[in-house]
Amino acid sequence: MASEIAKDTLCVHTGTYHDQAQPGINSPIYTSSSFEYLDTDARTYPRYFNTPNQESVVKKLAALESGEDGIIFGSGMAAISTTLLALLKKEDHVLFQADLYGGTQRFITTDFPRFGIEYSFGDATNIEMFEEAIQFNTKLIYIETPSNPLLRLTDIEKIVALAKQYGVLTMIDNTFASPINQNPIPMGIDLVMHSGTKYLGGHSDLSCGAIIGSKGLVAQIKSTATHFGGNLNAQTCYLLERSLKTLALRVRQQTYNAQKLAEFMEKHPKVKKVHYPGLESHPQHDIAKRQMEGYGAMLAVELHGNADETRQFLRKLKIVTPAMSLGGVETSICEPATTSHAKISAEQRQNLGISDSLLRISVGIEATEDLIADFEQALP
Ligand SMILES: Cc1ncc(COP(=O)(O)O)c(C=O)c1O
Secondary structure, eight states: OOOSSOHHHHHHHTTOOOOSSSOOSSOOOOOOSOOOOTTOSOOOOGGGTOSHHHHHHHHHHHHHTTOSEEEEESSHHHHHHHHHHHHOOTTOEEEEESOOOHHHHHHHHHHHHHHTOEEEEEOTTSHHHHHHTOOTTEEEEEEESSOTTTOOOOOHHHHHHHHHHHTOEEEEEOTTTHHHHOOOGGGTOSEEEEETTTTTTOSSOOOOEEEEEOHHHHHHHHHHHHHHOOBOOHHHHHHHHHHHTTHHHHHHHHHHHHHHHHHHHHHOTTEEEEEOTTSTTSTTHHHHHHHOSSOOSEEEEEESSOHHHHHHHHHHOSSSEEOSSOOSSSOEEEOGGGTTTTTSOHHHHHHHTOOTTEEEEEOOSSOHHHHHHHHHHHOO
């Protein structure tokens, strides 16, 4: 169901709610939580995920991901937890790739056992080993590519083939790529999830999450979602809709800057390692070339030197902000060990390869030369 219309055009136009009475060019913000019902079959209500502002953003996101339908939530974690708990029941098993956002991992390991849902974490970079973790009761395979924070890739086509062979559903966290750089649904993935707090919002001023997939799956998830709540309010939907109009522009500039910064860092004598799918040195660069339209705007680096020197480097940065979260127009940098992955154990971090000196960079839209100059002056 790939769209014939370019993503840039979809970003600007798709989903806009045209008010016939006042034909403004933008969707109005419908602040009502109560809607009249006598002359309509519609039962419009924010927690039913069917208000005009919710539907406007969902239409745009579904078009950008080539999906049939979607749901917009108040956070990425609301999208993940609601979707998984809607589709799974006691004694079902889920196979997760091992490299996942820390919050997702915590949700699985702390909440799944309470619901009697079984799970395994597998190395999705090794598809044969990953396959061995599939069980008779596996209902879903969940991947995140590129992964947070090490930018490891999972071969989407191979995962889809595996899932089809065993008749299980597939879900992907597509946050790091954004719909501009990767569209898993045309590759055969069933459900695409985004933490919209990141690239979709893009200005570090809102929190939301999205799930996109077939009409049937979305209806099933929506039925549970109306019990869990977790809906997004009209004002934030509007802010998101406005942000999405520039998604393609923003993400392309961010991706361009990330490539240039990664190339600069890779050559710098004080940098031990750069993790970026757009570099030929990335062990899965070939997979990136196959499944990504652009290599994304996230990279991770390891510097030579100790923890104190890394902290000094962070303090010397002038344009780049040491901050949590990612995907905004401003470049930010953080230490995953004390931020995104702080809540998983030190042992788990070590097993995943997340060292205390690892730095994750979310590249913004600043002028490329200013960004590189800032890193250059701060590196020891
Ligand atoms: C890859 C990824 N997925 C999901 C989430 C969770 O999203 P939210 O913070 O919007 O709940 C995050 C948050 O950092 C993330 O980085």
